[in-house]
Structures are given as structure tokens and as C-alpha cells.
Amino acid sequence: MTHRITALASVLLLALLFAGCTTTPTAEERSLKKAAQINARLGANYLRQGSLQLANEKLLKALNQDDENVDAHATFALLQMELGKPDKARRHFETALDLSPDDPQLQNNYGTFLCNQGDYDAGIEHFLRAAENRLYGTPEYAYANAGVCAHDAGRSDEARDYLRRALEIEPRLPSALRELARLELERGRPASARQYLERYHQAYEPTAQTLLLATRIERRLGNPDGEREFGRKLLRQFPDSEQAERFLEER
Numbered sequence: 120m121t122h123r124i125t126a127l128a129s130v131l132l133l134a135l136l137f138a139g140c141t142t143t144p145t146a147e148e149r150s151l152k153k154a155a156q157i158n159a160r161l162g163a164n165y166l167r168q169g170s171l172q173l174a175n176e177k178l179l180k181a182l183n184q185d186d187e188n189v190d191a192h193a194t195f196a197l198l199q200m201e202l203g204k205p206d207k208a209r210r211h212f213e214t215a216l217d218l219s220p221d222d223p224q225l226q227n228n229y230g231t232f233l234c235n236q237g238d239y240d241a242g243i244e245h246f247l248r249a250a251e252n253r254l255y256g257t258p259e260y261a262y263a264n265a266g267v268c269a270h271d272a273g274r275s276d277e278a279r280d281y282l283r284r285a286l287e288i289e290p291r292l293p294s295a296l297r298e299l300a301r302l303e304l305e306r307g308r309p310a311s312a313r314q315y316l317e318r319y320h321q322a323y324e325p326t327a328q329t330l331l332l333a334t335r336i337e338r339r340l341g342n343p344d345g346e347r348e349f350g351r352k353l354l355r356q357f358p359d360s361e362q363a364e365r366f367l368e369e370r
Contacts, residue, residue, distance in 0.1 A: 155185035163194045166201070174198055189219045197228065205236055223248070223255035230264060239272035243281075250284075259288040263295040275302055291322045300332060309339035327353060327362035334366055 144152070162177035175198060181191035192215035199208035212229045219225060230245035243265045250261035266281035279302055285295040296319040303312035313336050319329060330353040337345035350366050357363050 151184045155181040155188045159191040189215050223252040227261045234268035242268045259285040259292050309336050312336050327357035327360040331362035
């Protein structure tokens with residue numbers, strides 16, 4: 120106990136010493152930082168709306184106003200992903216992580232970027248850092264992302280483990296249910312795949328992707344009536360989709 124208190128006192132003393140050495144930001148600097156945060160939020164909103172040019176303008180302005188604004192760097196990195204500029208996206212992700220290394224959402228987003236680039240090991244590492252951060256409110260998404268990444272890497276057992284961890288936290292997580300259904304079908308277990316997909320369809324509206332998957336599952340189960348039923352839904356609800364075209368080719 121004595122050692123712990125002594126160590127704590129040393130940390131506090133160092134903090135006080137460093138506090139005495141810091142300079143107080145001027146009114147102009149505070150104003151610029153505030154403006155940068157506003158522009159970073161505007162940029163994020165424009166990005167969500169798909170207004171990439173406006174997002175770019177606001178985020179560049181934010182970075183010019185404050186080049187240490189984590190939100191501006193992180194959102195600008197996401198924008199560069201949308202624009203197909205991976206090198207630029209990587210630089211801004213890494214800058215954001217240098218400024219805020221323990222941010223779980225940032226770890227999750229960077230993991231997504233890395234997996235999309237084929238850097239699966241590094242991507243999974245960042246997803247797990249996010250998932251294991253006790254301050255992260257949605258670790259199930261990071262585990263599900265790690266599962267998708269491991270699946271893309273051809274590591275099905277590892278993928279299944281991460282996806283099941285996600286469902287332990289949130290049993291109705293759509294991405295985990297859908298991915299496990301796909302994984303089980305690939306592993307030659309269509310009955311298990313059907314169970315996961317049924318859980319998905321009980322909680323969420325079907326998508327073109329899940330309906331096509333359902334036709335494939337029923338085909339593997341030797342159930343032509345089920346295959347036709349899901350196929351009709353796919354053609355009726357998503358007639359112009361890529362999945363509808365694939366279904367017609369596979370029949």
C-alpha cells in the first residue's frame with residue numbers, strides 16, 4: 120500500500136510540474152479550436168448524407184484551423200476511403216490514433232479500413248482492441264467485424280468464434296446472424312445456416328442478400344418448394360438487384 124501511495128504521489132507531482140510548464144491557449148487559439156470542431160461535425164454530417172464535396176470542404180477547413188483535431192482526421196480518413204484514396208486514408212487514421220490511441224470507435228473504423236485493404240491480421244487486432252475496451256458501448260460490432268475479416272481471410276473457425284462472441288453480447292445482431300448463416304452453408308451445414316437465417320428474418324426485413332442466401336440454403340437442404348418461395352420474394356421485392364440476376368442464373 121505504501122509503494123502504491125508513493126507512486127501515486129509521484130504521478131501527481133509530475134502532473135503539477137508539467138501543468139506549470141504548459142502555456143494557456145490564447146483567445147484566438149481557443150476560437151480556432153472551437154471552429155475546427157464545428158467544421159469537423161459539419162463534415163461528418165455531410166459525409167453521412169453522401170455530400171462528399173461539402174464534407175471535403177468542411178473537413179479541410181477544420182484541419183487548417185486545428186491540425187490536432189482527432190474528429191477531423193478520423194472523418195477525413197473515412198472520406199478518403201469513400202473517394203478510393205487508401206494511402207491518404209491510412210495517413211489520417213494513423214494521425215488520429217496518435218492523437219487518441221485508446222479511442223475504440225477509431226480502432227474499429229481503422230480495422231475496417233485495414234481489412235478492406237487485405238491487411239487482415241492488423242485489422243483483426245484493431246477490432247479486438249476496440250471490443251476489449253471496457254469503455255466501448257458496442258463491442259458486439261467490433262467482434263462481428265473481426266468475424267467478417269477472419270472469414271475474408273479464409274479462417275472460418277476463427278471467424279465463427281468472433282461471430283459467436285458478438286451474438287453472446289447481442290443475440291439479434293444482424294451482421295453476425297447473416298455472416299454465420301453464410302459461413303455455416305460454406306462449411307456444409309445448411310441446417311445450421313437455416314437456423315441463423317431464420318433468426319435474422321424473425322427480427323429484420325429480408326434483403327436481397329439474405330433472400331439469395333435463403334434460396335441457396337433450401338437448395339442444399341433439398342427443399343425445392345422453399346427455394347422457389349424465397350426466389351419469388353427476391354424477384355418480387357428486388358427485381359433489379361444483382362442477387363435476383365444470380366438467382367436466375369443458378370436455377
